[in-house]
Amino acid sequence: MNVCDITNGDIDFLIQQFEAVIHERNFKLPSVYTEEVRYLDKELTPFPGKFSFDRAPFFREIVDIFSPDNPCRKVVLLKGVQMAATTSLLEPVLLYYIGCNPAPVLLVEPDDDMAKNVMSIKVDKMIDGAGLRGKIGSQSRKAARSKSTGDTARHIEYAGGYLYAASASTPKSFRNMSYRIILVDELSVMPDKLAGEGTVVDLAEARASAYPNNSKILFQSTPTTEQGCKIYKQFLLGTQEKYLVPCKFCGTEMELEWAVWDQSNKQIGGIVWENDEEWNPIMSTVGYKCPHCGQIMKNYHKSEIIPKGHWVATVDKPIEAGTRSFHISPIYNLPGLLTWEDMVRKWAVCWDIKNNRVRDKEAYRVFRNLMQGLPFREMNEQIRYDKAILFKRFGFARGTVPNKMALKDAGSPVLLVICSVDVQKDKLYVEITGYSDRGIQWTIDFFSIDGATEDFNGPWNELAELIENKIYESDDGKLYRIAMTVIDSGHYTDWVYAFCGRFSSGVYATKGQDWIKGGETYQRFNQATLDRIGLPLAYHVNTGKLKDRISYSMNKLLWNENSFQPDWYINFPEDFHDDYFKMFEAEEKVEVYDKLTNKWLKTIWRAKFGAANHGFDTKVYNYAALEIFAEDICRNDLLLNYLDWNAFWKVAKGGAFYIDTRVN
Numbered sequence: 001m002n003v004c005d006i007t008n009g010d011i012d013f014l015i016q017q018f019e020a021v022i023h024e025r026n027f028k029l030p031s032v033y034t035e036e037v038r039y040l041d042k043e044l045t046p047f048p049g050k051f052s053f054d055r056a057p058f059f060r061e062i063v064d065i066f067s068p069d070n071p072c073r074k075v076v077l078l079k080g081v082q083m084a085a086t087t088s089l090l091e092p093v094l095l096y097y098i099g100c101n102p103a104p105v106l107l108v109e110p111d112d113d114m115a116k117n118v119m120s121i122k123v124d125k126m127i128d129g130a131g132l133r134g135k136i137g138s139q140s141r142k143a144a145r146s147k148s149t150g151d152t153a154r155h156i157e158y159a160g161g162y163l164y165a166a167s168a169s170t171p172k173s174f175r176n177m178s179y180r181i182i183l184v185d186e187l188s189v190m191p192d193k194l195a196g197e198g199t200v201v202d203l204a205e206a207r208a209s210a211y212p213n214n215s216k217i218l219f220q221s222t223p224t225t226e227q228g229c230k231i232y233k234q235f236l237l238g239t240q241e242k243y244l245v246p247c248k249f250c251g252t253e254m255e256l257e258w259a260v261w262d263q264s265n266k267q268i269g270g271i272v273w274e275n276d277e278e279w280n281p282i283m284s285t286v287g288y289k290c291p292h293c294g295q296i297m298k299n300y301h302k303s304e305i306i307p308k309g310h311w312v313a314t315v316d317k318p319i320e321a322g323t324r325s326f327h328i329s330p331i332y333n334l335p336g337l338l339t340w341e342d343m344v345r346k347w348a349v350c351w352d353i354k355n356n357r358v359r360d361k362e363a364y365r366v367f368r369n370l371m372q373g374l375p376f377r378e379m380n381e382q383i384r385y386d387k388a389i390l391f392k393r394f395g396f397a398r399g400t401v402p403n404k405m406a407l408k409d410a411g412s413p414v415l416l417v418i419c420s421v422d423v424q425k426d427k428l429y430v431e432i433t434g435y436s437d438r439g440i441q442w443t444i445d446f447f448s449i450d451g452a453t454e455d456f457n458g459p460w461n462e463l464a465e466l467i468e469n470k471i472y473e474s475d476d477g478k479l480y481r482i483a484m485t486v487i488d489s490g491h492y493t494d495w496v497y498a499f500c501g502r503f504s505s506g507v508y509a510t511k512g513q514d515w516i517k518g519g520e521t522y523q524r525f526n527q528a529t530l531d532r533i534g535l536p537l538a539y540h541v542n543t544g545k546l547k548d549r550i551s552y553s554m555n556k557l558l559w560n561e562n563s564f565q566p567d568w569y570i571n572f573p574e575d576f577h578d579d580y581f582k583m584f585e586a587e588e589k590v591e592v593y594d595k596l597t598n599k600w601l602k603t604i605w606r607a608k609f610g611a612a613n614h615g616f617d618t619k620v621y622n623y624a625a626l627e628i629f630a631e632d633i634c635r636n637d638l639l640l641n642y643l644d645w646n647a648f649w650k651v652a653k654g655g656a657f658y659i660d661t662r663v664n
């Protein structure tokens with residue numbers, strides 16, 4: 001046909017045909033694709049077999065936000081533990097952008113080991129379980145196992161895209177590449193700033209900037225302390241959505257919360273239970289009280305009400321356009337995972353139910369973060385001399401073990417004795433503390449061993465004599481040797497390591513840190529460091545956490561002398577001098593801000609200039625030593641997989657750590 005032969009009718013026909021073409025592409029929803037192809041390996045889940053969002057229906061809508069035609073660009077999940085968020089959110093998104101809608105994907109984990117493990121274990125099995133192995137290129141994880149480079153261990157390629165697992169502890173792993181999909185796992189435990197690179201959030205958003213119209217970013221994490229919690233700050237930028245479910249009995253929609261209060265501060269809903277005569281929860285009575293009708297649902301009713309739920313935004317307009325944020329806690333877990341009864345058991349550990357007050361501040365912090373999925377608000381309390389001195393006990397003299405007093409006031413005699421040492425240039429400061437049941441402590445002695453610490457003919461031999469041979473006798477005939485000693489190696493490190501090397505066990509070097517990932521009290525030195533310094537064990541100690549605990553004990557714990565002392569109560573001898581108690585106010589909590597941006601970074605304990613704080617430091621390390629000792633007993637003697645304080649105190653009350661000379 002000659003161009004000149006084309007008529008107006010032909011042109012009109014062509015225009016009609018082009019206008020009939022559908023301009024939009026219809027994408028398969030990520031949740032639909034996942035349920036079509038995914039099978040779960042029995043090694044990774046208690047629910048193996050064909051995957052279904054029926055086990056975690058609250059994640060279906062969040063996963064589908066990652067469809068390319070959804071306008072949302074950022075998703076934030078503030079969550080508790082054991083929510084199956086990895087299996088039901090992060091991994092379905094990964095699977096979708098590998099097998100259904102291939103794209104460049106960046107997965108960010110807190111450290112190198114986690115980044116490698118998620119690729120070698122979870123991603124590999126996810127790919128095999130979905131039948132996608134054939135789509136993976138020559139740089140797949142399995143093909144690269146024989147190679148020694150870290151990149152190949154964390155990198156796979158597939159037609160249309162690639163997946164790289166980066167580590168927040170290695171900022172350079174973020175550089176030079178752009179990604180359409182970025183998934184950041186456990187944001188809150190990542191560093192506040194990456195050296196020379198800004199924050200993890202800044203860096204993730206920069207890596208997605210090459211895809212301004214179709215990028216997607218996920219931030220998910222359990223929270224930490226409110227003031228510096230990275231995931232909570234991101235949550236507040238978005239829609240702050242809650243998952244509403246209907247009451248089993250009245251049908252009223254509500255958010256499931258630990259407790260619901262009315263305006264008069266009376267609990268009208270939430271998790272409820274009855275207590276026995278000793279104020280222990282009766283598990284058969286645990287349920288969820290509807291604040292609208294007062295009926296009580298049981299844990300098994302969740303399988304009926306959770307699938308009927310839906311997400312509802314709690315703000316009309318998010319601060320950051322294109323950001324949807326969600327909060328979910330283990331209260332929503334379907335039967336087979338963490339139950340309401342499990343949560344009540346954990347609550348009874350951190351909360352004094354009888355007196356309606358915190359029993360253990362650190363345990364309460366963990367409960368709020370992990371069980372409620374909410375940040376913990378730090379109160380920044382200082383320790384004042386006039387508070388500390390109130391814990392003197394008349395009738396308790398330094399150098400003695402006051403078991404008659406301990407039995408009357410704590411409910412048990414002293415059960416073991418711990419030693420802690422603060423090292424200075426010209427002396428060693430030593431604290432000897434005895435512990436009764438429930439962590440109630442008796443500071444038996446605090447003194448210095450004078451002499452140059454860079455001279456082994458000085459104070460070290462005297463310390464060794466104390467550790468090896470000193471016996472403390474109580475007023476009821478019990479004999480105690482020092483069960484464990486820890487020594488601060490922050491100063492004069494080589495001398496501390498050399499001294500600890502004299503002992504095969506029971507004497508350990510420690511080094512203080514303001515914070516340890518996950519809020520742990522202590523963390524063992526890595527094996528490479530232990531091999532280098534020639535010690536079998538040494539520990540980093542979370543000094544910030546333990547100073548908070550001591551501050552709480554001295555500021556908040558109240559004792560009615562007609563009852564036993566509360567858990568972790570502190571008792572000092574009557575003849576300790578004022579200068580000892582002033583050491584507890586030698587440090588203060590201060591806010592640390594970025595010098596360039598003036599953004600809040602963290603809250604730390606900082607020593608006041610010129611003020612002696614040795615008594616505060618030894619108290620911190622004594623706490624840490626007790627926990628290290630107790631966990632060792634639980635794991636190696638009781639064959640438990642965790643520290644169980646009740647189990648430990650039961651062993652201690654059996655006389656494992658002292659000699660009773662009055663027993664025939």
